[in-house]
Amino acid sequence: MTTLGRILIVEDDPNDVELTLTALTDYNLANEVVVTRDGQQALDYLYCRGEFHARPNENPAVILLDLKLPKIDGLEVLQQVKADGHLKMIPVVVLTSSHEEKDKMRSYNFGVNAYVVKPVDFHEFVNAVKELGVFWAVINEPPPGSVRKPT
Amino acid sequence: MTELAEGPTHVGVRRSLAYWNQEFQRIHSPILRYGFAAVSVAIALGVAFALHYYQFRDVELPVLTVAIAFTTWYAGAGPSVLAVLLSSACFDYFFTEPFYSLSISTRDLPYFLIFVAWAAIVASFSAVRRRIENSLRQTRDNLQVEVEQRRHREGEIRKLNQELGKRAAELEASNRELESFAYSVSHDLRAPLRHMVGYSELLQRQASSLLDEKSQRFIRTILDSAKRMGNLIDDLLAFSRIGRAETRETEVDLEQLVKEVVAEIGHDMKSRDIAWKIGALPVCYGDRSMLKLVVVNLVSNAAKFTRMRRPAEIEIGCVDGNKEEVEVFVRDNGAGFDMQYVNKLFGVFQRLHLPEQFEGTGIGLATVQRIIHRHGGTVRGEGAVDQGATFYFSLPKAQDAAERRATAP
Numbered sequence: 302m303t304t305l306g307r308i309l310i311v312e313d314d315p316n317d318v319e320l321t322l323t324a325l326t327d328y329n330l331a332n333e334v335v336v337t338r339d340g341q342q343a344l345d346y347l348y349c350r351g352e353f354h355a356r357p358n359e360n361p362a363v364i365l366l367d368l369k370l371p372k373i374d375g376l377e378v379l380q381q382v383k384a385d386g387h388l389k390m391i392p393v394v395v396l397t398s399s400h401e402e403k404d405k406m407r408s409y410n411f412g413v414n415a416y417v418v419k420p421v422d423f424h425e426f427v428n429a430v431k432e433l434g435v436f437w438a439v440i441n442e443p444p445p446g447s448v449r450k451p452t
Numbered sequence: 453m454t455e456l457a458e459g460p461t462h463v464g465v466r467r468s469l470a471y472w473n474q475e476f477q478r479i480h481s482p483i484l485r486y487g488f489a490a491v492s493v494a495i496a497l498g499v500a501f502a503l504h505y506y507q508f509r510d511v512e513l514p515v516l517t518v519a520i521a522f523t524t525w526y527a528g529a530g531p532s533v534l535a536v537l538l539s540s541a542c543f544d545y546f547f548t549e550p551f552y553s554l555s556i557s558t559r560d561l562p563y564f565l566i567f568v569a570w571a572a573i574v575a576s577f578s579a580v581r582r583r584i585e586n587s588l589r590q591t592r593d594n595l596q597v598e599v600e601q602r603r604h605r606e607g608e609i610r611k612l613n614q615e616l617g618k619r620a621a622e623l624e625a626s627n628r629e630l631e632s633f634a635y636s637v638s639h640d641l642r643a644p645l646r647h648m649v650g651y652s653e654l655l656q657r658q659a660s661s662l663l664d665e666k667s668q669r670f671i672r673t674i675l676d677s678a679k680r681m682g683n684l685i686d687d688l689l690a691f692s693r694i695g696r697a698e699t700r701e702t703e704v705d706l707e708q709l710v711k712e713v714v715a716e717i718g719h720d721m722k723s724r725d726i727a728w729k730i731g732a733l734p735v736c737y738g739d740r741s742m743l744k745l746v747v748v749n750l751v752s753n754a755a756k757f758t759r760m761r762r763p764a765e766i767e768i769g770c771v772d773g774n775k776e777e778v779e780v781f782v783r784d785n786g787a788g789f790d791m792q793y794v795n796k797l798f799g800v801f802q803r804l805h806l807p808e809q810f811e812g813t814g815i816g817l818a819t820v821q822r823i824i825h826r827h828g829g830t831v832r833g834e835g836a837v838d839q840g841a842t843f844y845f846s847l848p849k850a851q852d853a854a855e856r857r858a859t860a861p
Contacts, residue, residue: 316647323654369639398642400689401635402697421646421682423653 306362306438307333311343313370324430340373347388360391363437368397383412390444489531492519493538512547513567520571524578532575540568634692641685648678687815694822699739707733710768713747725762731769736778736847742823749816750782750843757786777846785840797833
């Protein structure tokens, strides 16, 4: 039986959100996706604060995190998640435009699980998102306490 | 603080002594100097008489000698001769029998001669000392001038250093600015491009059945242009990273590196008829991944510009392995270029061919030049239209590698 984990997308750009969701829908992976639009909202979701105080208890199976975000940037979110005893087990994939060595270094220093540069080519982008979704939400066994739903 | 506390009187005394010494040394008028001789002898005579009065015997000679010494010291050689003559005369007149006459009795003659000799010795000693003193003073003055100059120079150096520090700080600031510029280019410029490509492709997918051939070509052109711009941005970012990245220098076996690159590129060009020729290449010193980028750029350029040749000939070799530098060349029999535009070859985004003829962003050779310059080498190109092109780059040879080979049997 294939099970699917919930995916948390942290992405400020509506176009990127739409394209990512399109890619996930193409492969029937979009049924359990939560989109947050900045670092603050992402942390609110993870800590069940504010508008997310009533969210389901299970943590997402993977976080797809952009680096350049309003309010609290991606690296800060990553740092907080990986420093928190309850959240640090959630796999975090940085999905960014940045090729910069500095960003990669800092992300891996904070303990990111994967670092993916968004390809300009749409086919490659769709493939990358699909493979990320399939790998992290389907193939990979998430840490205990994450949501797993039969598909 | 301590210097100020203990210093004043001590320093003051030394200063005033030095001052008076200098004042006396400055007596240049002959009247004053000879007058000084006469007065000294007169005072000595007075002192001698006074001592005589108080029953001190045989003191006239030392007292007069002192007067001669003083004269020599402060007034110089000429006045000292006068002082010797005056003292001798006075001694003869007042202190040797017969008294108050300039004649000398045979009994006193030895005394008199001894006095004159003694006075001469004292005078010459004083003269020597004076000369030494003079040269010492001169040396001291020179030293003082030098110290002054050095202090001045040090001040200048300090000023220059400060300026240099300021420059370095400014440079660092502008470097940081540039870095953050490249960073936002990398982040912000690529995102809209990705959306253009993404939505164009979605449009193509969803509406292709509704669009005529012309409209579909428009969409394809949008896609191609956006992708080309994406490549330009990526190349430009890679180019700017080369300037900022730190080089990790090691010994690099150029021959192995070239063979590796040729194998990779040759693999992609299986359908092409390319005659590769790789000469012996030495070991050099540099950042392997950067040097690989150089070779990849030059070799793939050679492959690209020989596209219409059957067979294409690409030769990679070394010009002269005996110098301190290695000069490597990549030669092809391809499209070549007009030497008139040779100075544009290595410019960023400079292209000598139309995009329909040969694709490319025009950043490959700029990257090559930047990397080679960072390694302290030079690049140049030679060519003629339709006669092929040759590109050269030089690199410092690996020192110990060369030595090892020289000493090997």
